[in-house]
Amino acid sequence: MRLTSDFAIGEKVAKVKAVHEALLEEYGPRRWRQRLDPLSELIYTILSQNTSDVNRDRAYERLKKRFPTWERVRDAQVEEIAEAIRPGGLAKVKAPRIKSILHTITERRGKLSLDFICQMEIEEAKEWLGSLTGVGPKTTACVLLFGCGRPAFPVDTHVYRISKRLGLISRKASTQEAHQTLEDLVSPRDYYAFHLNLIAHGREVCKARRPRCEICGLASYCDYRREVGDWHS
Ligand code: SF4
Numbered sequence: 001m002r003l004t005s006d007f008a009i010g011e012k013v014a015k016v017k018a019v020h021e022a023l024l025e026e027y028g029p030r031r032w033r034q035r036l037d038p039l040s041e042l043i044y045t046i047l048s049q050n051t052s053d054v055n056r057d058r059a060y061e062r063l064k065k066r067f068p069t070w071e072r073v074r075d076a077q078v079e080e081i082a083e084a085i086r087p088g089g090l091a092k093v094k095a096p097r098i099k100s101i102l103h104t105i106t107e108r109r110g111k112l113s114l115d116f117i118c119q120m121e122i123e124e125a126k127e128w129l130g131s132l133t134g135v136g137p138k139t140t141a142c143v144l145l146f147g148c149g150r151p152a153f154p155v156d157t158h159v160y161r162i163s164k165r166l167g168l169i170s171r172k173a174s175t176q177e178a179h180q181t182l183e184d185l186v187s188p189r190d191y192y193a194f195h196l197n198l199i200a201h202g203r204e205v206c207k208a209r210r211p212r213c214e215i216c217g218l219a220s221y222c223d224y225r226r227e228v229g230d231w232h233s
Pocket of ligand 1: 205212214216219223225
């Protein structure tokens with residue numbers, strides 16, 4: 001039984017490697033660069049929940065323009081924060097969440113910074129971030145991967161959808177399970193490129209409603225393609 005399971009895992013790891021290589025061919029290698037400091041990355045990711053990238057960016061820019069420092073956001077009225085982030089949607093949920101997180105970090109650390117998280121042991125860092133209200137595995141992984149360059153694998157909506165279609169994760173897998181499974185299957189040194197390239201593929205080819213299987217470089221690895229054939233060609 002164990003051997004069968006090891007064999008199945010080995011096959012999945014090989015498939016992930018092949019998919020990663022195909023994505024590199026298509027979208028090229030990715031060199032890590034810090035896009036934001038860890039605290040800014042955390043707020044940026046919270047703003048990305050249940051909205052488009054465009055609306056997230058508008059909300060983030062408006063928030064930074066209205067409040068030049070995170071201390072100013074922390075000390076602002078929830079209504080003022082909500083007004084600033086309104087274009088990002090769910091402002092009434094996100095505004096108190098952001099304010100509460102900024103207060104919690106200040107209380108626990110004595111100042112508003114998450115730079116320390118980059119030095120922590122990875123599981124400890126995940127636990128620390130995950131203990132903040134409203135911070136799940138995707139947000140935690142984004143802070144660690146993008147803010148710190150640490151090995152964590154965020155599963156966003158594109159990664160989740162394509163991984164299911166390819167058969168890398170079960171169709172019934174929760175996002176929590178998807179994080180664990182993909183972190184186990186993907187080599188940590190590939191997390192960054194694999195994540196970004198899957199997102200690029202999800203935007204350009206493996207779209208949610210109408211995947212463009214007929215032009216997809218991953219078609220030979222894809223369970224969905226095998227099962228539904230040319231429905232979408
Ligand atoms: S073959 Fe179709 S469903 Fe499969 S990864 Fe490509 S676009 Fe997505």
